[in-house]
Amino acid sequence: MSQPLPFDRHKPYNHLPLLPPPDEKVITIEILKALNTANKALAELKGLAKKLPNQSMLVNTIAIREAKASTAIENIFTTDDKLYKALAGNEIGMEPTTKEVLRYRQALWEGFKTVKNKKTVSVEMMIKLYREIKQLKDGIRPPQTETVIMKRGTAPLKANIVYTPPRGQKLIEQKLKNLVEFINNDEKYNYDPLLKMAIAHYQFEAIHPFRDGNGRTGRILNVLLMVQKELLDFPILYLSSSIINSKEDYYANLNKVTSQRNWNHWVLYMLNATEETALYTIKKINEIDRLFDRTLVLVRKKHPSMKKEVIEKIFEQPYISPRALINKETKSVNTAKKYLQQLEKLKIVVPEKVGKEIIYLNVDLFNLLAEF
Structure with a gap:
């Protein structure tokens, strides 16, 4: 096999060897x-x-x-x-x-x-x-x-x-x-x-x-x-x-x-x-999973009728708007707002006004991800 041409950082590396390497x-x-x-x-x-x-x-x-x-x-x-x-x-x-x-x-x-x-x-x-x-x-x-x-x-x-x-x-x-x-x-x-x-x-x-x-x-x-x-x-x-x-x-x-x-x-x-x-990543997944489980236990105790999908949604990313909760089960913005207000009372999320809209922050998830 012939020796590779010398490399010159100032010239285009047109003789970059093809793959695979030896x-x-x-x-x-x-x-x-x-x-x-x-x-x-x-x-x-x-x-x-x-x-x-x-x-x-x-x-x-x-x-x-x-x-x-x-x-x-x-x-x-x-x-x-x-x-x-x-x-x-x-x-x-x-x-x-x-x-x-x-x-x-x-x-x-x-x-x-x-x-x-x-x-x-x-x-x-x-x-x-x-x-x-x-x-x-x-x-x-x-x-x-x-x-x-x-x-x-x-x-x-x-x-x-x-x-x-x-x-x-x-x-x-x-x-x-x-x-x-x-x-x-x-x-x-x-x-x-x-x-x-x-x-x-x-x-x-x-x-x-x-x-x-x-x-x-x-x-x-x-x-x-x-x-x-x-x-x-x-x-x-x-x-x-x-x-x-x-x-x-x-x-x-x-x-x-x-x-x-x-x-x-x-x-x-x-x-x-x-x-x-x-x-x-394994460590962080386990931390997020434990936080999710603790949150789900608390919500089911206080609001047993709230769907699990609502909790999953607030774990997709730390901030969520009421509109993001709307699906086949949660069909209106008013219902979504009610769920988020219930989670607020449990101190799971906190509201924040951005422009004319109120969005909600999952504080514990935010803090976990800040260390990622």
């Missing part, structure tokens, strides 16, 4: 041990989620935490309070950063539906994710866009360029075609799914196919790949919180693959992040 680079004793523990944690998470009476409650709650963390990695910040108020249906004075987080969440759901339906990852799906995140009709980065990756926190000086991705639309499309074949063809590329996820994430970020939003698109692809490979039934594991707590390591290990073809550190980083996130 087996000896990604199949080591250290990596195999890390795969074992990460897969065990992921299997425990999947099993725990199946036991929940309403998985949508969990999915909605955790998905918004990922959206917030992933956009924060790109230095796009919003507060929990603003975010949950927006989710409750109140768009008065919604800030652009909050809209960015909500667009990420929407892209995640669109991608999830596509993967569940088609069972594959495609270039077209990647483009749809990017368009939803950025709210553009754009596509693959054109050749006149001289994209470079700068060292974070520095002025735009040439000396601070850390990476120049491949350039040329046909070349980018070729590398993306290779990437999706690697992801989808498990017969030809028979790798452990988590190993495949780690390799694919590096390759997507190295190709850097879009003008912007590549990091967020790539992080959505991580969890979609786990769903596609049936490691999870729903997108309930998100690596963004772990990444944001170790951003320097994340970018350093990405760079080591590019500059040194050092896959070992990168793969171990991603596997450790997966295990850590799975175990922490």
